[in-house]
Amino acid sequence: MTVAALLEGQSLPGKSPALTLVDYDHLGWLESEAIHILREVAGQCRNPALLFSGGKDSLVLLRLAEKAFRPGGFPFPLLHIDTGHNFPEVIAFRDHRAAQLGERLIVRSVEDSIASGRVELRHPAESRNRHQSVTLLDAIAEFGFDACIGGARRDEEKARAKERIFSFRDAFGQWDPKSQRPELWNLYNARVGPGEHVRVFPISNWTELDVWQYIARERLEVPSIYLAHIRAVVRRGAALVPVTELTPPRDGERVEKLSVRFRTVGDITCTAPVASRATNIEAIIAETAAATITERGATRLDDQTAEASMELRKKEGYF
Amino acid sequence: MAAIEASELVDRGVLRFLTAGSVDDGKSTLIGRLLYDTKAILADQLAAIERTSQRRGQTLDLSLLTDGLVAEREQGITIDVAYRYFATAVRKFIIADAPGHTQYTRNMVTAASTAQLAILLVDARHGVVTQTRRHAVLAHLVGIPHLVVAVNKMDLVDYRPDAFASIVDEFLDFAARSGISDVRFVPISALEGDMVVERGGNLPWYEGPTLLQILETADVSNALVDAPFRFPVQYVARPNGINRRGYMGRIESGSIAVGDEVCLLPTGLCTRVSAIRTFHGDHASAGLHSAITLELGDEIDVSRGDMLVSAAKPPAISRMLEASLCWLDAAPLDTNRKYVLRHTTREVRARVDRIDHLWNVASQQCEPAPPTLRMNDIGRVALSLAQPVFADRYADNQVTGSFIVIDEVTNNTVAAGLIE
Structure with missing residues (x-):
């Protein structure tokens, strides 16, 4: 489907006074489900937060939250766990978007967790991706959050394929895949005891392609590094590794300047771009539809270490 | 993801379906085949299963694509419903992959609660077995509109039409006795790829649609479009100077227009809708x-858990419910305890007063009432509620006709109910 066709289906102010069946197309169906979920969080939870990184999935969450709660304010603050190894373009975008929305943004950093001894690094350049769990759980305890809304999707990873939309975490922040609460119809159970919380994933049923189609339909702004740009990279195995202060070239590696874009924007030390000439959203949609490598497979160096990496991280409290 | 190129394609929305079958009937292979042939499997996933297949000394095993968690791979079992996604040029699909062997009732009911179509896999060599009938009656109980019987492993019966025909006859006979009407049949070989996405060359005598064609064209129109208006209030927006107090929710059945008369439950006060607001405007x-x-036209006190309904056709306001209760928890029902019952956005305390009988899924017979319900039991029960809920029969409205039961101590969801 082209962007033009997607835009055609959009209800613009004053243009279509009758809201007919919204599931007439797949994006309408997904949007309606996600708004319902966000309002259930607001209705059921005492003190929720929305995890916002500046990445594309959390940008979609923010638009869905606008649709759920405007003209009022969001019934939750935005929370970002900053590894200190984020791409500056993404951090700038995060602050820009939070300010634009006029919503409260809480930032807690892995850097502080390291300084306070809560996180111990094996070496200074180690990926901080996994360590985010400590900082996140500390932030949840600090603010007493009973729900964290995240942008994880079931199509991303096989451990996520089995996770509930409302996913229970015990007092240690752990996910137990073997004893998940049954989830039927659209009746969600967000009840927790003291110190426990739920993670809520309103876009569980979206795929990478759905996300980009929605970004196009809603004309959402995205951080510039999602679009093709010229960047210094080295080839390491099948991956293109960006050359940064944190990830310098190794001996004998040749630095090349290539046209690349990021499909995910995580910790710099474990996020790799893909070769691309897609300089606008429509071109990204075309590339995504024709992609031959999964989103995380192409770009997340941390998921390739062991087939079960995500499952292990999730059990420890990861997003 | 399948390459979506045509620009003038119809978007037929989303179809949620479940796959069910007994052990070894090739369910994982079928899902793997659907994903593989619709190009939802990408090179790195394929490389991973190629490595595993080789390690185990097998040729490419598509069933590995649906392997999930470490615990499952270690034990070679599936422990929970998994969700998979693929899209073709016309429709997005969400598969609920329900494991067939253990706890099949719990998993089937969970997967079926959101599905519009069920694929029942039958092994062409073994025909309709007990497990097939169980899955069919559960799908029927939960009200899945479309049933597709996929007769798999046709390659192992030399693609003989009579093998297929006898299973069709056997199932139709059973379906007629069970009141199941909308059934379609397709002969397939998930292993060889015949009649799943591609027609293949081995079933020339079969002239019907492929499995994918059935999925792409299944009617997903929802009968609730024309049902009486039901609007459970999820959240109340405070007035902000420009707007009045607003009631947020989702239309779960019917439709509404400015000026329509609506009733607020539980108070029974009637008023008119004065505005319908969304982010994109009024x-x-x-x-x-x-x-x-x-x-609303009048300032009346509305909170979460209330429901705005059609004034002409309201639901029953009820403190007693008769329901089919599917027990999901390892700890059995305790009829001396109070539980929390969640019905739409409303939570009330509830007690099971009476178990009328147990429904035996295998025999489809009612059995005398047991003293309690255990995991995977389905019983016909009577509940009494501390406050009323606004209920329709499940057969008329799946949203206002369903509820879950929550244990107040563990906070677990312990049962699913379908209101009679």
């Missing part, structure tokens, strides 16, 4: 599943 009317904010 609307004169709104249809099924619209996530909207409603404003």
Whole structure:
């Protein structure tokens, strides 16, 4: 489907006074489900937060939250766990978007967790991706959050394929895949005891392609590094590794300047771009539809270490 | 993801379906085949299963694509419903992959609660077995509109038409006795790829649609479009100077227009809708599943858990429910305890007063009432509630006809109910 066709289906102010069946197309169906979920969080939870990184999935969450709660304010603050190894373009975008929305943004950093001894690094350049769990759980305890809304999707990873939309975490922040609460119809159970919380994933049923189609339909702004740009990279195995202060070239590696874009924007030390000439959203949609490598497979160096990496991280409290 | 190129394609929305079958009937292979042939499997996933297949000394095993968690791979079992996604040029598909062997009732009911179509896999060598009938009656109980019987492993019966025909006859006979009407049949070989996505060359005598064609064209129109208006209030927006107090929710059945008369339950007060607001502006009317904010002509006190309904056709306001209760928890039902019952956005305390009988899924017979319900039991029960709920029969409205039961101590979801 082209962007033009997607835009055609959009209800613009004053243009279509009758809201007919919204599931007439797949994006309408997904949007309606996600708004319902966000309002259930607001209705059921005492003190929720929305995890916002500046990445594309959390940008979609923010638009869905606008649709759920405007003209009022969001019934939750935005929370970002900053590894200190984020791409500056993404951090700038995060602050820009939070300010634009006029919503409260809480930032807690892995850097502080390291300084306070809560996180111990094996070496200074180690990926901080996994360590985010400590900082996140500390932030949840600090603010007493009973729900964290995240942008994880079931199509991303096989451990996520089995996770509930409302996913229970015990007092240690752990996910137990073997004893998940049954989830039927659209009746969600967000009840927790003291110190426990739920993670809520309103876009569980979206795929990478759905996300980009929605970004196009809603004309959402995205951080510039999602679009093709010229960047210094080295080839390491099948991956293109960006050359940064944190990830310098190794001996004998040749630095090349290539046209690349990021499909995910995580910790710099474990996020790799893909070769691309897609300089606008429509071109990204075309590339995504024709992609031959999964989103995380192409770009997340941390998921390739062991087939079960995500499952292990999730059990420890990861997003 | 399948390459989506045509620009003038119809978007037929989303179809949610479940796959069910007994052990070894090739369910994982079928899902793997659907994903593989619709190009939802990408090179790195394929490389991973090629490595595993080689390690185990097998040729490419498509069933590995649906392997999930470490615990499952270690034990070679599936422990939970998994969700998979693929899209073709015309429709997005969500597969609920329900494991067949253990706890099949719990998993089937969970997967079926959101599905519009069920694929029942039958092994062409073994025909309709007990497990097939169980899955069919559960799908029927939960009200899945479409049933597709996929007769798999046709390659192992030399693609003989009579093998297929006898299973069709056997199933139709059973379906007629069970009141199941909308059934379609397709002979396939998930292993060889015949009649799943591609027609293949081995079943020339079969002239019907492939499995994928059935999925792409299944009617997903929702009967709730024309059902009486039901709007459970999820959240109340405070007035902000410009807007009045707004009631946020989703239209779960019917439709609404500005000026329509609505009743607020539980109070029974009637008023008119004065505005339908969304992020994109105000609307004169709104249809099924619209996530909207409603404003009312009169300032009446509305909170989460209340329901705005059609004044002409309201639901029953009820403190007693008769329901089929599917027990999901390892700890059995305790009829001396109070539980929390969640019905739409409303939570009330509830007690099971009486178990009328147990429904035996295998024999489809009612059995005398047991003293309690255990995991995977389905019983016909009577509940009494501390406050009323606004209920329709499940057969008429799956949203206002369903509920879950929560244990107040563990906070677990312990049962699913279908209101009679």
